[in-house]
Amino acid sequence: MTMSIDVNLLIGIIAVIAGVLILIKPKLLNYVVAIFLIVYGVLRILPYLT
Known part of the structure; x- marks a missing residue:
């Protein structure tokens, strides 16, 4: 049985x-926003790459 994580759930947890x-x-705001945007972008692009 494989465990599948919904992308929306993952993005919600990260947020x-x-x-x-x-x-x-x-002071972490800049880093947190940058990392969030990178992760969000990768998760949105990933389905198109596979």
């Missing part, structure tokens, strides 16, 4: 973690 990190340490 919540990013929000918490920004609340804890606001």
Whole structure:
């Protein structure tokens, strides 16, 4: 039995973690946004590459 993670669920989890990190340490905002955008973009492009 394979475990499949829905892309929308993964993006939601990443967004919540990013929000918490920004609340804890606001100086992380630039890095968190950059990493989130990269991960979001890769996850959206990935279905077209396979």
